[in-house]
Amino acid sequence: MKTVFTTGEAAKICKVSQQTIIRCFDSGQLKGFRVPGSRFRRIPREQLYLFMRDNGIPTDALESGKRKILIVDDDQELVELITDVLDRDGRFEVRSVNNGFDAGMMVKEYRPDLIVLDVMLPDINGKEVCQRVRSDNTMEGVRIICISGMVEDDKIGELKVAGADDFMHKPFEVEKLVERICQHLDIEVPSGA
Numbered sequence: 001m002k003t004v005f006t007t008g009e010a011a012k013i014c015k016v017s018q019q020t021i022i023r024c025f026d027s028g029q030l031k032g033f034r035v036p037g038s039r040f041r042r043i044p045r046e047q048l049y050l051f052m053r054d055n056g057i058p059t060d061a062l063e064s065g066k067r068k069i070l071i072v073d074d075d076q077e078l079v080e081l082i083t084d085v086l087d088r089d090g091r092f093e094v095r096s097v098n099n100g101f102d103a104g105m106m107v108k109e110y111r112p113d114l115i116v117l118d119v120m121l122p123d124i125n126g127k128e129v130c131q132r133v134r135s136d137n138t139m140e141g142v143r144i145i146c147i148s149g150m151v152e153d154d155k156i157g158e159l160k161v162a163g164a165d166d167f168m169h170k171p172f173e174v175e176k177l178v179e180r181i182c183q184h185l186d187i188e189v190p191s192g193a
Helices: 007-014 018-027 045-054 076-089 100-110 126-135 153-162 174-184
Strands: 004-006 041-044 067-072 092-097 114-118 143-148 166-169
Touching: 004 007, 004 045, 007 018, 007 041, 007 045, 018 041, 041 045, 067 076, 067 100, 076 092, 076 174, 092 100, 100 114, 100 126, 114 126, 114 174, 126 143, 126 153, 143 174, 153 166, 166 174
Parallel strands: 067 092, 067 114, 114 143, 143 166
Antiparallel strands: 004 041
16 A cells, blocks of 8 residues: 655645645645655655645545556656656556565565566676566566567567566657556556547
8 A cells, every 4th residue: 555645646635726635735734744855745645635635635546456556667757757658547546666675675564466577687697586486476467568669579588587577678658568568467558449
């Protein structure tokens, strides 16, 4: 269950504009914190719940049942592009990390339904991340789509043996990735894809 929300996520849940959430946050009506070293605002679940209750906003949307996606890639532009497309779809909750170590920690804490995993990470390789996820039997339902621009075909087989469910060569169209995510999660592929 998601415990901290971005202003965009809070806006969707409350069915108001992101600017409204930002104004309420900045004026102190909606309590939260800023991510250290950035301008990003974050709202803890209990604060969002209180805000919704105090303002007569139905709180049932807080339990949205969205599918959780974890993106593991050190290419920030690609992460933002994928996150943006998945956010617009509305059926996904997205988190991202940029290295294998954080991926290992986040998988345990966040328990995603699917991981989009770059094979070439700065610290450990994607094959190792696959093996770690697969070695934890509480994670057997997690789907893994590996992505890379520098993997030979024989290495793709090794990734699948290590536990990857799918592989896509970079560069790819994000819509194609969303199609694959939907197929692996057994949900309807968006009509535009």
